[in-house]
Amino acid sequence: xxxxxxxxxxxxxxxxxxxxxxxxxxxxxxxxxxxxxxxxxxxxxxxxxxxxxxxxxxxxxxxxxxxxxxxxxxxxxxxxxxxxxxxxxxxxxxxxxxxxxxxxxxxxxxxxxxxxxxxxxxxxxxxxxxxxxxxxxxxxxxxxxxxxxxxxxxxxxxxxxxxxxxxxxxxxxxxxxxxxxxxxxxxxxxxxxxxxxxxxxxxx
Amino acid sequence: xxxxxxxxxxxxxxxxxxxxxxxxxxxxxxxxxxxxxxxxxxxxxxxxxxxxxxxxxxx
Numbered sequence: 271x272x273x274x275x276x277x278x279x280x281x282x283x284x285x286x287x288x289x290x291x292x293x294x295x296x297x298x299x300x301x302x303x304x305x306x307x308x309x310x311x312x313x314x315x316x317x318x319x320x321x322x323x324x325x326x327x328x329x330x331x332x333x334x335x336x337x338x339x340x341x342x343x344x345x346x347x348x349x350x351x352x353x354x355x356x357x358x359x360x361x362x363x364x365x366x367x368x369x370x371x372x373x374x375x376x377x378x379x380x381x382x383x384x385x386x387x388x389x390x391x392x393x394x395x396x397x398x399x400x401x402x403x404x405x406x407x408x409x410x411x412x413x414x415x416x417x418x419x420x421x422x423x424x425x426x427x428x429x430x431x432x433x434x435x436x437x438x439x440x441x442x443x444x445x446x447x448x449x450x451x452x453x454x455x456x457x458x459x460x461x462x463x464x465x466x467x468x469x470x471x472x473x474x
Numbered sequence: 475x476x477x478x479x480x481x482x483x484x485x486x487x488x489x490x491x492x493x494x495x496x497x498x499x500x501x502x503x504x505x506x507x508x509x510x511x512x513x514x515x516x517x518x519x520x521x522x523x524x525x526x527x528x529x530x531x532x533x
Binding site: 294343347349352353367368369370371372375376378389393 | 476479480481482483484485486487489491499521522523524525526527529
């Protein structure tokens with residue numbers, strides 16, 4: 271599937287009915303999601319089991335499945351968001367498992383040791399609650415062999431230190447990230463936020 | 475959730491195994507419970523989505 275085609279399908283994903291500002295709930299814009307997914311796909315990281323941590327209404331999870339991932343699991347603390355996510359998946363004809371759980375508490379069964387899933391995520395950036403991206407990074411590297419994660423521009427030093435010595439940054443890509451006005455304090459209808467996509471790899 | 479999701483799920487508190495109790499569904503579980511014997515805790519599966527939140531945070 272071409273990136274543009276994926277982007278057009280992901281535009282169909284419905285967003286939050288009542289976004290929670292403290293959780294930084296907003297839909298990952300389709301062009302950004304397509305960018306992350308296409309890149310991960312080209313690296314060969316979307317063929318097996320894929321986890322979407324903090325999946326919200328399911329954009330990244332749905333995209334991963336559309337690109338042929340064998341099994342996709344979306345985890346989010348917000349059950350209302352997951353109901354929307356499931357409806358989105360059904361409407362777009364993809365089979366995804368959704369689990370309601372706090373990301374920091376989510377545990378994958380020990381019997382899965384030896385299996386190496388990928389993690390894709392658009393975690394909270396910590397704009398509302400400082401450090402709220404940390405439990406996501408920690409959990410992603412606990413579950414996944416490789417992790418694709420979106421962050422604020424200039425997070426490279428922090429991430430690199432935070433994941434040391436367990437993992438390394440293999441790729442760092444700048445993306446312009448348009449956020450539609452979601453919360454009252456957003457001043458413009460569309461705000462361009464520059465973000466970075468990181469590919470992290472756990473050290474063997 | 476599909477039955478084979480049990481290969482992945484673990485108790486969020488003790489990290490131990492969960493037992494599936496099905497109320498509605500077969501391979502695709504619609505309603506049921508995930509039981510952790512160690513914590514003696516039951517996590518509901520509602521409308522096909524397992525809810526692993528601690529009891530006080532469930533709506």
